[in-house]
Amino acid sequence: MNVVVRHQAEALASLGHEVSILTRRSAVDQPAAAQLAPGVTLRFLDAGPAIALPKGQHEHWIADFSSRLGELEPCDIVHSHHWFSGMAALPVARHWGVPHVQSFHSIAADDSTPLSAGERAESPGRMLGEAWLARESDLLVAISAAEAATITGRLGGAAERTAIVLPGVDNTAFSPAGPSSGTPAADDRGYLLVAARLQPLKGLDLAIAALAGVPADLRPNLVIAGAASADYDGYVTELRETAERLGLGAQLRLVGPRSRNDLARLFRDASLVLVPSHSETYGLVALEGAASGVPVIAAASGGLREAVVDGVTGLVLESREPRVWAEAITGLLTDAPRSQRMSVAARKHALDLDWTRSAASLLGVYRRLLGPGTGQIASGSRQHHRAVA
Known part of the structure; x- marks a missing residue:
């Protein structure tokens, strides 16, 4: 807002x-x-x-x-x-x-x-x-x-x-990575990005569970950027505990709130943007991901059906089963030509807005x-x- x-x-x-x-x-x-x-x-x-x-x-x-x-x-x-x-x-x-x-x-x-x-x-x-x-x-x-x-x-x-x-969307600030762009992750796994306020409505537990279903030799890190919500004391601890229980403690990065410029850098260097929210009136994060030339995987919730062009700029998933999300993530990570087509289409879509x-x-x-x-x-x-x- x-x-x-x-x-x-x-x-x-x-x-x-x-x-x-x-x-x-x-x-x-x-x-x-x-x-x-x-x-x-x-x-x-x-x-x-x-x-x-x-x-x-x-x-x-x-x-x-x-x-x-x-x-x-x-x-x-x-x-x-x-x-x-x-x-x-x-x-x-x-x-x-x-x-x-x-x-x-x-x-x-x-x-x-x-x-x-x-x-x-x-x-x-x-x-x-x-x-x-x-x-x-x-x-x-x-x-x-x-x-x-x-x-x-x-x-x-x-x-x-x-x-x-x-x-x-600010198509200047949020733009695709250049040829020399680096990845801020600590290793060469790359990362999936979720940008959201840290509260249950945003479905962050689904993102963690989905990551656990990605084959270990392919599994990227998961970066979650956003401020903790004062209404949900202990939620951040719950997320960390979920990651530890699933063996992902080292691959979950809760990086807190970021400036718009820092967030734009996180977007453009991500492998995929995930928007697993239970409810979104539109899903501006999905549009910022598109402007950054990054495919978006989003829940079929509210306006996310409009923010993401299913099969063109990303994927819109009807299911909230972690297995389904893991398969979608794995599919895009292993199909570079399809991901590249989505990246180009996503940027083109954002330029019209x-x-x-x-x-x-x-x-x-x-x-x-x-x-x-x-x-x-x-x-x-x-x-x-x-x-x-």
């Missing part, structure tokens, strides 16, 4: 618009505001303690965030990202008399949906809040057709008020709401958009 918000904001600004990104202060040393790029200002609002909080605790500070937001100068349009922000921002947008746009980025499953191992149930407040936002927001923006179907089917959002704006195109699509959504005269937006008038993240 953070990648989408920032890159769309910067692309909107490059098209001649002013964007303020508002978020909760999570550290005492965060300034009141910071300039991220020309035309893009990041503002920190005081709501709750100035510390990082587990996701589930943010719900307690929605009202405070809404109050701080209401103290700011009105803007032309308010676009909320995730349900916390929407609950805080929709009443303020109504008070200001400006349109409210809602993006969810993830949507709570209903009570009948089985949880993955270690996953915690969502609060009733989230499910009710998302349904309210789907009914009351002026327009809903989905990141994929799969998410749009969830918005209309599960939340009851009106199809005529739901628009799909695909994300983009960039953040300027994504921002232009988003401007089309805003134009639907701002009424007569919005043609001026296309000619570069300084419209002021406020993204609440």
Whole structure:
């Protein structure tokens, strides 16, 4: 979500618009505001303690965030990202008399949906809040057709008020490896890459179990890049214990969060990118892998069916059986011509998707709401958009 918000904001600004990104202060040393790029200002609002909080605790500070937001100068349009922000921002947008746009980025499953191992149930407040936002927001923006179907089917959002704006990818930062590119692994096995927040929803245990099924003489290392989630204490230890139990302790590399540049290097030098998530509204990691010219093996979950062109830019697997994943990994590792064809196709696919195109699509959504005269937006008038993240 953070990648989408920032890159769309910067692309909107490059098209001649002013964007303020508002978020909760999570550290005492965060300034009141910071300039991220020309035309893009990041503002920190005081709501709750100035510390990082587990996701589930943010719900307690929605009202405070809404109050701080209401103290700011009105803007032309308010676009909320995730349900916390929407609950805080929709009443303020109504008070200001400006349109409210809602993006969810993830949507709570209903009570009948089985949880993955270690996953915690969502609060009733989230499910009710998302349904309210789907009914009351002026327009809903989905990141994929799969998410749009969830918005209309599960939340009851009106199809005529739901628009799909695909994300983009930085095709300069995420690009294929050059001839002299090295591999950061400690030996010549190469590595599979998973880039994700460390939580059960991301299916990291499946990636480890799948690696165990790859023949030992072929088996690469597994690099997992991402921050540990504060909501799941002990999950990192569980992953390490799983790897040890399967005899993979030396081949699992938990490298923690990485800068965008470091992450791009990890992508371009990987043999394959794995996205074993139980649920993804789109799967931006899969698109970043494609931009890097690396085949992606992804779960057939939500928007991943759209992010990966099955059999062309990678493989989309319906099964979550580790054996099936191991066979897919082994097949691509041992079929260099097929992997190379996928690499070329993946890069070509990504080149058709960039953040300027994504921002232009988003401007089309805003134009639907701002009424007569919005043609001026296309000619570069300084419209002021406020993204609440």
